[in-house]
Amino acid sequence: MFVLLEGIAFYLIFTFNSYHNTYFLNSANALTGNVLNTYGNFQEYFALRQVNDSLLRENSKLREQLFLAEITDTTRHVVADSTGTPLYYYYPAEVIGNSFTEANNYITLNKGSNDGIEVDMGVITTEGIVGKVVKVSPNFSMVMSVLHSSFRSRVGIKRNNAAGRMQWDGRSPTHSNVIQMSEPGKLIKGDSIVTLSISDAFPPGILVGTMESYDKDPGSNYYNVRVDLSVNFSALRYVYVVKELEAKEKNELQQHIEDAGD
Amino acid sequence: MQAINWILRFVGLIFLILFQVLVLNKLNVGTYAHPYVYPMFLLLLPFNTPKWVMLPLAFLIGLTIDMFNNTPGMHAAACVAIAFLRPQFIKFYTPVTGYENVKAPSISQLGVIWFALFTLTMIFIHHLLYFFIQVFWLKDLGLVLLKVVFSTALSTMLIVILAFLFASRKTRL
Structure with missing residues (x-):
């Protein structure tokens, strides 16, 4: 029995990263997701002051950018192309599970495929980049943190x-x-x-x-x-999931170029 | 009495898992120390717990932690290993007077030193396996060993403290 159980455990270890759409044994499943979410809701009350502060800071930063955009027409923060079509859409989400001390770290968010989250979307905060979505369940999603050996x-x-x-x-x-x-x-x-x-x-x-x-x-x-x-991973709370609106087209083009190169 | 004991154990287990997942996993005690106290449940099981109960239980507990941690199989593997080795270490640490009338590891009956040594050994093996499985290849050997040493020390300390808390509650009951 010892050999059998260890066998199963090692099978899980080796196959975890190869199946992209299984969400049974990770923190985005219904059981773990709901436990983490409930606790997150409860904890939220104790962090209201910090949240307030960070929102204020973000607000002032946005005002500053708005001001800069008006006077210089900068293209640094490309959110829309020249025809005015938006290029990115930002889904706000809350961090309900977060590891940063493991050899491979993941973050669990309280938004899933029902909210429009898809695999391979980028995750950022107002401070900087956080990771990429790797698994999605209907109500939760799992993010491969920048602190992961496979993150590139x-x-x-x-x-x-x-x-x-x-x-x-x-x-x-x-x-x-x-x-x-x-x-x-x-x-x-x-x-x-x-x-x-x-x-x-x-x-x-x-x-x-x-x-x-x-x-x-x-x-x-x-x-x-x-x-x-720039991101403090031990204090992650609110993040934005980035949907690149023309990602599919861009990927297809890139694929095309790579194929042509071969 | 036996049934009540087991119910208490499982209440304790749920507390341990929640404490591990919601409190300890979010703690940042520096790069090297990542305490894991949930194996305490396995340490405290009665001496006569049969293997066919012990091993699957260890597997399931490990897997639960893995689910929260996104480390599928890693905690499960480490837990099954310590559950498997436990009887050997219990035999190895037999006190001079034997285990007469003692049904399960406890501070009140076997003393702090026995309990701390037993915990230290089991936790050391658990952490050693866990941190090595995590990295897998033998790169950064020094870093892994430092993690094992510091985390083992911290986990053992926490478990002994928790054992004191649990023990005092039981004597009051």
Whole structure:
């Protein structure tokens, strides 16, 4: 019996990440989702003050952006294209389950397919990027956190668009790494690292963090950068799930280009 | 009496799981210490619990934690292993006077030192397996070992404290 049970356990460990649409044994199922949700509702009352503060901060930031947009017609925060068609839609959601100390971390949200959430959508907060949706049930969804060994995204330096691949080394929940970053100019500590227009699932210009240190990858011209993440994963509460309205078209085009390249 | 005992145990189990999932998992005690106290339920089962009860129970409890944690199979594997090894360690730690009249591990009957040693051993094995399964490949060996050591220390401390709390409640009953 010992061998049998261990066998089942290891079978689960090995197959968990390969089935995309099973939501039975994860935190987005009805049992765990509802327990987490109930507790979240209860806990909410004790956090009203912080929530208020963060909303105020967001409000003032939005006002500032509105002001900037009016006077400079900036294209930095592309929310609509030149014809006025919106490119992104933001679904607000609440974090009901959150891990950040594991080797692979996930976040559970209280919105699911009934609310329009789909697999592969990006998740952000007002502070920065959080992760990508990997599993969806009718009322809950599960997000692969930036703090996950399989999380990958193309990100770059805001100042000059030098791009690299972001991946977590599993060490600290406050830091991540960008590897194989090209170097078009001088790297400066403290530079903002943001998502780029080539990053899938995220709108361009969303903050990832700031550059803490960098070193040259031996044997190549690339740099590895250590990023101080802007999101505090131990205090996640409200997030936005990003729906890219033309994602399907973009993906098909990308697929087409890749096929043509082969 | 036996039935009441088991009901109390399962009430305790639900408390332990909720405490683990809703409180401890959200705690940030630094990079190295991630306490897991829910195996306490398995430690406290009566000495004569048969294997066919113990192992599936361990599996289900581990799986419940896994569901909340999105770590399918990892806690289950670690729990089944300690449930499997438990009788050996109970034998190994037999006090000089034997286990006469003692039905289950408890501080009041076997003393703090016995209880702490037993807990430390079982939790160490549980954490060792869990953290190694989590990383799987033997990269970052130092990091994993640090996690095991610090987490084991913290979990053991918490379990002994909880055992004191539970014990005092039982004597009052």
